[in-house]
Amino acid sequence: MRLLRRLFRQFVKALRGTPEARAEFMPQWTILIIALSIIGVGILAFSVWQRGVIERQEQERLKALVHILDANIAQNLEASSQTLDNLRADFPQWRTVEDRYRARKRMEALAAAIPGIRTIFALDRFGNVIATNRKELEHQNFAYREYFQTPRDKKIDQLYLSRPFRTITGIYSMNVTKPVFDANGNFDGIVSATLDPDFFKTQLHSVLLTEDMWSSIAHGDGIIFLTLPDRPELSGKNIDVPGSFFTRHRDSGLRTSVMTGTVYATGEERMMAQQTVSPVSSIIDRPMAVAVSRDLPAIYAAWTRNTGVLAVVYALLALLSSSLLLFYQRRQMRHLIERRRMEKLVRIREHDLSAILNAIPSMVGYWDKRLHNRFGNHAYSDWFGITPEQMKGKHIREVIGERLFEMNRPFIDAALGGEQQNFEREIPLPDGSEVRYSLASYIPDWDGDKVIGFYVLVTDITEVKKAQIAAATANLAKSQFLANMSHEIRTPMNAIIGLSELLSRTQLDARQSDYVRKIVGASKSLLNILNDILDYSKIEGGYVELEAIEFRLHSVLTGVRDLFSLTAEQKGLRFVVDVDGDMPPVLFGDPLRLGQVLNNLVGNAIKFTERGGVHLRARCKERNDQTATIEFSVSDTGIGISPDEQRKLFQSFSQADSSTTRRYGGTGLGLAISRRLVQLMQSDIELVSNTGQGSVFRFTVKLPVGERSESVETPTGRTLQGRHVLIVEDNEINRQILDELLCDMGLFVDTATNGFEAIALVEESGKRYEAVLMDLRMPLMDGLEATRRLRREHTADRLPVIAITATANEKERQECLDAGMNAVVMKPFEVAEIRSVLERVMHAGSLAEYHESELYQEIELPGFHLDRALQRLGGNRKALLSLLQLFAEQYAGASDTLRRLCEPGRHNELVEFVHTLKGVAGNLAATDLFEAASKLEALLKADQEYDISELDGALQRALVAVAALPK
CATH class of the missing domain: 3.30.565.10 (Histidine kinase-like ATPase, C-terminal domain)
Known part of the structure; x- marks a missing residue:
C-alpha cells in the first residue's frame, strides 16, 4: 500500500509540475496506462479465446463418445429386429406342443447368441405365451403389457420399443416387439425380445473417461431407462418437460446435439451430448436417446487456474512497471536539469559555429532523414533567395525546386543509404540570368549504425569550370588541326611511296636503285610518324571506336x-x-x-x-x-x-x-x-x-569466342558442284566477285540486280534454285521485301536465302532473320565463310582434306590489303586484277557524284551511295576507303555534321593506286 501511495503522489506531481515536467512525464504515464490497458485487454481476450477452445474441444469429445454409444446400441437393435423378423416367419407353425418345443430351443439359441437380448417370446392374439426361451414364462398371459397392446392397436408393421417397465422376474428393462399378421392381414400376435440392462450398462460404462462424466439412455417418451454412475432414483423419471435437455434435443430435429446448462433431472450445471438411436434397416416407433455429459466446473478447472495466474501476473506487471517508471522519472528529472545546462552551452557553441559557417563563401547545410532542413548558412539560403529562418524546417523540394530535386534525388538516396556523394552540377540562378557550376558533396550523418541525415557542402567552381572548358576547346581544336594536317600531308606521301615503288620496277642502275630505296624507306618512316600523329589525334578527339x-x-x-x-x-x-x-x-x-x-x-x-x-x-x-x-x-x-x-x-x-x-x-x-x-x-x-x-x-x-570453324578454304567446291544459285546484287563489282567465287566452287550462277528481277527468275517455269544470295539495299525492291515475298511460296528449307550486307549491327541481322532469311554474311566476306554457309543451308558435305595451293606473285598496292582480297577469291589473281580494273572504271567519276549527292534533299541517295561504296571497298580489301566510308555512313545515319573530304581523298588515292597496276 505504501508503494501504491508513492506511485499516486508521483502521478499527481507530474500533473502539477512545471510545464516542462508535464510535457516530459505525462506522456510516459499515458503510454504506460495505454500499454497496461492493451495488455489487460489482450489477456482477457486470450482467456475468452482459450475458454472457447476448451469448450469446442470438450463438445467434440462428448460427440465422439455419444457416437460410439449410438453405433453399439443401434447395432444391437438391428440384430434384435432381424431376429424378430426371422421368428415371425415361423409363427404360424407353433401350434402343437412338439412345435413349441422346437421353437423354445431355437429361441434359447438366439438369446444366447445376441448379447443384448435377455428374453425372447411369442404371444398369440389373446396375449398368451405360445413360445419362449424361459420356461417360467410358459402359459403366462401378457395382454395387459404395453408392448402387446400398442402393436395390437396400431396394426402397423414396424419395430416397437416399449417404455421401461419391471418384469415379473423383477428386472427393469424395455422390450422390442414386432406384430404378426395372418394371411388376411389380421392381427395374429407378436414376437418380442426383452433387452438385457446389463448389456446396456456395459455400453454406458465404456464411454466414462473421467470421474465427473455421466452416461444415460432414455426412452423416446422421455422416460429414463439407465444412468451411469447408477442412480436408482432417476430410473423411470420423466424428463419430457419444457426446457429440459431431452425436450430441446427432440424438438431440434437433429440426430446429435450438444448443450450446456442445468440438467432437469439433477439440477447440476453440465455439458451434455445427446444422440437419437434407431436401427439402420427398421422403422422404430419411438427411438431411444443416449447421452454423455460432464460437470462444467470440472471442464473449466484448468482454465480457471490459468486465468487466476494471469490475473496475478498482470497485477504484478502493472505494479512493477509503475515502480520502474517512478524510479526512471526521478533519474530523468536529474538529467533534465543537466540537459538544460548543456542546451545553454550548445546554444552558445552553435552561435559561434554559425558565425564561422556564415563567413565562408561555400554553401553549407544539413538535411535530416525526412529531408527537412535543420541548418543552412547565409551563402546557402542566399542562393535560393530566402533567409536561413525561412529555409529551416522546410522540405528540400520546397527549397531547391522540383526539377533540381529530381536531378539530385539519386545522390540524396545514396547519401541516406550511407554512401558519400561527390558530383558536379550545372545550376541556373533562380532569376535565370546565368548558369553556375558547382562541386557538391553529400556527407552521411551517422548515429551509431544508422544514418539520420546528411551534410551538404557546395562550392561554386564556375570560374574553374570555364577555364577547363576553354582548355578542352583549345585541346579539341589542336586535335582537329593535327588530324587535318596529318591527313593532308599523308595524301602526297602515299603518292610518293606509290610512284617510288613503280619506279623501282623499271630499269635502273645501282646508284638509281639505291636512291629509290632510300626515298621509299624515308617516305615510309615519315608516313609512320604521320600515322602516329593522326591516330593520336583521332583517339584524343574521341573518333576511334x-x-x-x-x-x-x-x-x-x-x-x-x-x-x-x-x-x-x-x-x-x-x-x-x-x-x-x-x-x-x-x-x-x-x-x-x-x-x-x-x-x-x-x-x-x-x-x-x-x-x-x-x-x-x-x-x-x-x-x-x-x-x-x-x-x-x-x-x-x-x-x-x-x-x-x-x-x-x-x-x-x-x-x-x-x-x-x-x-x-x-x-x-x-x-x-x-x-x-x-x-x-x-x-x-x-x-x-x-x-x-x-x-x-x-x-x-x-x-x-567466335563460332566459325577452323576449316581451311578449299579452292574447289566439289560438294557444291552442279548446284544452282541466284545472286541478287545491284553493285556490278560485288556481283562479279560473287559470280566468279561461286563459279570456282563449281556452282551454276544466275544474277539479278534487284528484288523484282530475283522474284521473276525464281518463279520462272522449269527453274529451281537451291539458294539465293541476297543484298539488302537495292533499287526498286530491297532484299528484305524480296525475301518476304519469296517466303509466301517457298519455305526456308526449300529455298534458303542468305543475306549479304555491309552493316554489322544486331538490329539489321535480326531484321534479316525476321524476314525469313536463313543466314547473314557480312561484307567483306571470306571464301570459307561463303562455302560454309552454302554447305549448311544447302545440306552439302565438306571435303575431307585440302592442301593449300600456291598463290601468284605477291602484289602490293597502297591503301589495299590485296592478300585478303586474294584469299576471298581463292587465290585467283586474274579475277582480282579484273575487279580492280572494273572498280577504277565504274568509280572514275565518283567524286563528282559524291559532291552532287551532298545537295539538299538527296540525303537518302547519299547514304545509299556511301553504303554501296563501303561494301565494294570491303570486298576489294581497300582498307583506307572502307574505313572512310564506314565513318561517313555512321555520321549520315546519326544525322550529324559530316565532311566528305576524307572519303573523297581515300577514293582518289585508291583510284590512283589501281591505275598504276599493270594491265
Missing part, C-alpha cells in the same frame, strides 16, 4: 611475326612468337587495333634491344563457351626503364629521357596510343622493368 568482328588470333600474330622477323634478324636478335595450345581459334574483337598495339610494343622492344631477343606471348588465362581471357606480353633483354622514367613513359610526345630520343628516334606517341587503345578494350598496359635488365609489357583482354 573498336570494331566487333570475328577474327583469327593466329592471323594477327602471324602478321606481327612477318612484319618484324627481318628487322630482328638484321639486328641479330631472337624473335619468338609463342601461343597457348588452348587458345580459341576464332574470337570477336578489333583485329586491326589489337595488331596495332602488338606491333607498337614489339617494334619498341626490337628498337631498344641490342642483344638477346624479344618474346611475344599470348596466353589463355580463362576460357568458357562464351568468352576467353587472353594475356599478351612482350618481353625483351634491352636497355630497361628506371622507376622514375616509367612514370612519364605513357605520356604523349615523351620517351624515357631525351638521350633515348636522340639515339633511337621516334615521336613518343606509340605507347600513348597503345595504352589508349588497350583502355578502349577495358584493360590497361602493365610494365615491369629495371635499368639494364630488359622490360616486360603486359595487358589482358576479355574477348567473346
